[in-house]
Every structure is written in C-alpha cells, then in structure tokens.
Amino acid sequence: MASQVSVKDVRHVAMLARLGVTDARAAEIARELNTILEHMDALGRVDTNGVSEYSAFDGAGQRLRPDEGPAIRMSGDADSFAPAAREGLLLVPRLATHEDVGE
Amino acid sequence: MSVSSHGRRTAAQIAAGVRAGTLTAKDVVSSALARAVEVDAVDKLNVFLALAGQQATQQAVRVDASDGARGAPLAGVPFAAKDNISVAGLQVTCGSRILEGYVSPYSATVIERLREAGAVLVGKTNLDEFAMGSSTENSAFGPTRNPLSPDLVPGGSSGGSAAAVAAGVVPIALGSETGGSVRQPAAFCGIVGVKPTYGRVSRYGLVAFASSLDQIGVFGACVADASTAFGVIAGRDDRDATTADVAVDDYLATEGSLKGVVIGRPREYFPAELDAGVARHCERALDRLRSLGAEVRDVSLPHTAHAIPVYYIVAPAEASSNLARFDGVRYGLRIEGDGLRGMYEATRSGGFGPEVTRRIMLGTYVLSAGYYDAYYRKAMQVRTLIAGDFRNVFASGVHALFTPTTPTPAFPFGSRSDPYEMYLSDIFTCTANLAGVPALSLPIGRVGKLPVGGQIIAPHFAERRMFQVAGALERALGAEAHR
Numbered sequence: 001m002a003s004q005v006s007v008k009d010v011r012h013v014a015m016l017a018r019l020g021v022t023d024a025r026a027a028e029i030a031r032e033l034n035t036i037l038e039h040m041d042a043l044g045r046v047d048t049n050g051v052s053e054y055s056a057f058d059g060a061g062q063r064l065r066p067d068e069g070p071a072i073r074m075s076g077d078a079d080s081f082a083p084a085a086r087e088g089l090l091l092v093p094r095l096a097t098h099e100d101v102g103e
Numbered sequence: 104m105s106v107s108s109h110g111r112r113t114a115a116q117i118a119a120g121v122r123a124g125t126l127t128a129k130d131v132v133s134s135a136l137a138r139a140v141e142v143d144a145v146d147k148l149n150v151f152l153a154l155a156g157q158q159a160t161q162q163a164v165r166v167d168a169s170d171g172a173r174g175a176p177l178a179g180v181p182f183a184a185k186d187n188i189s190v191a192g193l194q195v196t197c198g199s200r201i202l203e204g205y206v207s208p209y210s211a212t213v214i215e216r217l218r219e220a221g222a223v224l225v226g227k228t229n230l231d232e233f234a235m236g237s238s239t240e241n242s243a244f245g246p247t248r249n250p251l252s253p254d255l256v257p258g259g260s261s262g263g264s265a266a267a268v269a270a271g272v273v274p275i276a277l278g279s280e281t282g283g284s285v286r287q288p289a290a291f292c293g294i295v296g297v298k299p300t301y302g303r304v305s306r307y308g309l310v311a312f313a314s315s316l317d318q319i320g321v322f323g324a325c326v327a328d329a330s331t332a333f334g335v336i337a338g339r340d341d342r343d344a345t346t347a348d349v350a351v352d353d354y355l356a357t358e359g360s361l362k363g364v365v366i367g368r369p370r371e372y373f374p375a376e377l378d379a380g381v382a383r384h385c386e387r388a389l390d391r392l393r394s395l396g397a398e399v400r401d402v403s404l405p406h407t408a409h410a411i412p413v414y415y416i417v418a419p420a421e422a423s424s425n426l427a428r429f430d431g432v433r434y435g436l437r438i439e440g441d442g443l444r445g446m447y448e449a450t451r452s453g454g455f456g457p458e459v460t461r462r463i464m465l466g467t468y469v470l471s472a473g474y475y476d477a478y479y480r481k482a483m484q485v486r487t488l489i490a491g492d493f494r495n496v497f498a499s500g501v502h503a504l505f506t507p508t509t510p511t512p513a514f515p516f517g518s519r520s521d522p523y524e525m526y527l528s529d530i531f532t533c534t535a536n537l538a539g540v541p542a543l544s545l546p547i548g549r550v551g552k553l554p555v556g557g558q559i560i561a562p563h564f565a566e567r568r569m570f571q572v573a574g575a576l577e578r579a580l581g582a583e584a585h586r
Contacts, residue, residue: 010464012471013464013467014464017423017427017463018427018444018447019451019463019464029460029461032461035521035523036415036523039411040478042409043412043413043416043478043482046406046409046481046484046488048485048488051484051485051488052484052487053483053486054487055486055487055491
C-alpha cells in the first residue's frame, strides 16, 4: 500500500485539484502527504475480504430509493417548444463536441 | 440587569420569562448582542465573524408583539450559528478567504426551524476553515480563544459557537460535526454538545465538507437546553434527501432513574496513556451512573484504532469533491490568472488556507487512478467494520456507551503543529461520525480550571436514551461537573 508521493505526483494531483503550487510548496506538500499516508498504511493490514465498502446503519449496505416520482409539470405540450419528441424524451439538435474536431 | 445576565439564563428560563411577560425578547436579544460585542472587543476572544443586529432586533420585536410567538418553546432565546450555516442576507464565509463577502440568498432549514420556535439569531461564529480543524487555528480570520482560559484553544472546528455559549453570550448555538467538531469544543469549553444520528437533522443550507459524515449539531449550557433545541431542529426535511422519516421524540421528558439501563465502557477508549485527570473524571462519572441504577459493562469496539486513518481518507476524499465548486466562477473570491485554468488555480490557491489545501490534495490523491483501491476503497471497507462494532455491541444488550470525549483537556495555541498529531484530537469522536450514531458530550469535571468532557453514544435514532443518560448524569454530578 505504501508508496512515496513525489513532487511530480504533487504537481499531477494539484493539476487535478486545480490548485497552483510553487516548487517550494510542492516539496513541502509531498513531505506532509508522505507523513500522513504513513499512518494510513496500517489499514492495509486489516482483513477486509468480503467486506462491503458501503455501510448502512442496519448493515444492509448501500440503498437507493426507487427511481420514480411525480410527472414533471410543463407549461405546454412538448411539441410546442421542442423540435421533436419520442417516447417521452425531447430530441434536440446534436451539440458540437470534441469529437467534431477535424470532421 | 447586567450586560451578560440574560446569556447566563438557560434557554428554558428565558422562554418562560418571555411567555410570562417578566422578560421581553427585545431586552434579552439586546443584552446578548451587547455581550457579543464585549467578548470580542474587550475580551478579545474572536468569537463572532458577523453579528445579525438588525435582523435580531426586528425578530425580537415580532416575538414580543405576538401572543403565539411568546408561547413558542424558545421564545426570545438568542442563539448563534457557525458561519458555514446559511442565513438569508448574512455572509457565510466558512472561515475562508475564498468566501469572504459572499452573502447567502437563503436560510438553512435549522435556522428556519429555530426561528419558528421563537429563537433569535444574534450572530455567525468563527470556525476552522471549511470546518477542517480541531482548534479554530485554521480560520482565515484568526483563532477563537477559550473563554475559560484564553491562552488555550476552544476546540474546533465549531470553536466559535462553543465559546459563544461558554462566554454567556447565548444559551444555545449551532455547530456542525464531521469528525467531532461539536463534541470536542463542547468538552474543551465545559458545555454540552450534541451530534445527531446521520439523517436526523436537515443539512439544507449547510456548506458541505464530507457529505457522508456531516451533521448539524447543537451546543447548550445544559442538557435540557441542548435537548430542547435538538427537538426543534430534528426531523425529516423534503429539501434534504438524506433526512430520515423517523418520529422525533420528546427529549425533555426522560426518566431520572437508570435502573435496567446497560452502559458499555469500551476498553479501546480508556488506553493506558489517557490523560490521568480525564481518566479519573470518567471513572467518577461511571460510578455516578452505577449509583443511578445503571449496569456498567466492559465492552470492546475492536476496530477503533483504525478510525483516524479511515476518517482522514474518507473526509478529505469527499472534501476534494465538495470544494471543487469554489473556483472563482460561482462564489466569492476571484483572482485573475493566465486563462481559465490560471484563474481557477490562482483563485483556489489564494483563497484556501494551508489545511484545506492539504486535505484537498490528500483527498484528490487517494481518489486518483492507482490509489483508489489501496486507500479510499480500503478505508470504506474498514469503515463498515467500525460501524459493525457499534451494531454488535448495541445488539448485545448495551443501551448506550460512555467514553471520554477527548484524550486530553484543551491545549495551548501552536502546540500541535504536526497535522497528524492534531488529527488525533478526534480519536474518540470520529468513530460516531463514521458509524452514523448519535453522541453527546457533557462536562464531568475539571483538571485544574480545564473542563473534561464525557461522551455518551447511543444507537441510531436513540437520542432519547442518550439525553436520558446525559440528563441523569448531569443531575447526579451537580456542581462536581464544573470542578
């Protein structure tokens, strides 16, 4: 489980977290994270075979409510404001995406 | 009547006085506001980040003007709220520069419910930035000082709310709990602090830190005040899907005798290195529980030692996601940079303090590719084992657990510079957050002039039992709880 966090790792994580860090701060954060993660390594010795990562107060694991609800009230028929409708869904023109680049 | 005398009345005494016409809400609130100014301007405690003078006075006048309002359970009772709980028209800074100047357009459900019950908000209190800390030393607006000993921390993260009650500004206050942020400052300031069952109290209007752990809790000068305020804010809220539709009990009407009640004493919470004064007061409290008729039984919660590593993986992971919204576009601070990404990075680096930055980095790291299974998934599995410990012990016939709230009394400013050492302050409290069970801290004695907190932990939604044990112990200890 243990792995040393490098300054390069800190820069990568900072990019993911949209945080700007100076070189000095990156080195400091690497040291801090390594110190903290050292304590976390104790978890690697706990036997968790067959243990769910979702807990509920009755031990039932993760529960989801039924994906249902009241009908959505609209000010008019879908035909009156959507270009097209099919099987209860509104169809709109395709939006430009990164896949369009170069087409 | 002196400036602070209204604040030293209990909430029940104030409400009774307003109901009977011997007090007016306007006078009570005026005194609380004056005391709030005094504790910061004169005593330099740095309790409040904002006062709600105009709103408070207007509401107090409305309470006095209506027979119905004067009969409400908390009529004219001044209260304070941690500054990560939204109140329409007031700032909500979360103790952070990144939200400085941001004014909430709506009020949290807990604020609305307390106001409907006649309570009057007088101010927003200081906290560790985004509730990340155990001392208020992480507030961007300076630390709060412990009213009982200003050289010491008041605890955190809800240290401002605890200090507001302990300093006699208000008899009740709101805080938030993610790993002990109500109970630990309650213990350090010698008052009562309550962490509800996960799902018992609406979080609508609470700025999210770690959504699988966060709960809004209450502080009170005594168990009765805390339980009254708790009863007002508890219950299902359609605006928070995590609230449970479980009946809210009458938490005041609890029996004094503990005959037939089994109190568990988990051995993992009484290690050899526990502060001697804390241990001594805990044993005295257990003796009092026995004398009230309770059976005290030694029990084990075997995964307790893993709670801090689990908590400090799960909470930062969730925080890294929740705090992604503070990007210079939608809320508060914006610092221009090189393009859009440069603006994001400049804003977040300039707006977040060192501890929040550290936790966002830690949380992002443990969720990133290659580390998710080793850290986050593993921590969630061990969390399941910790929750199972509580389920097993309560299924064995134990009605509630008694433990110390903290390993030591309040500590001096700057004495815990190592982040992990500070994290260990939460060792006896974060387990209840991980398991989702309710817990309460009440004063059980003092080491010198420093309060010691005793913790009562109950099964899910068994807050009535928790308040029963706490109320009985408070009465049995009497003045001993504060010496």
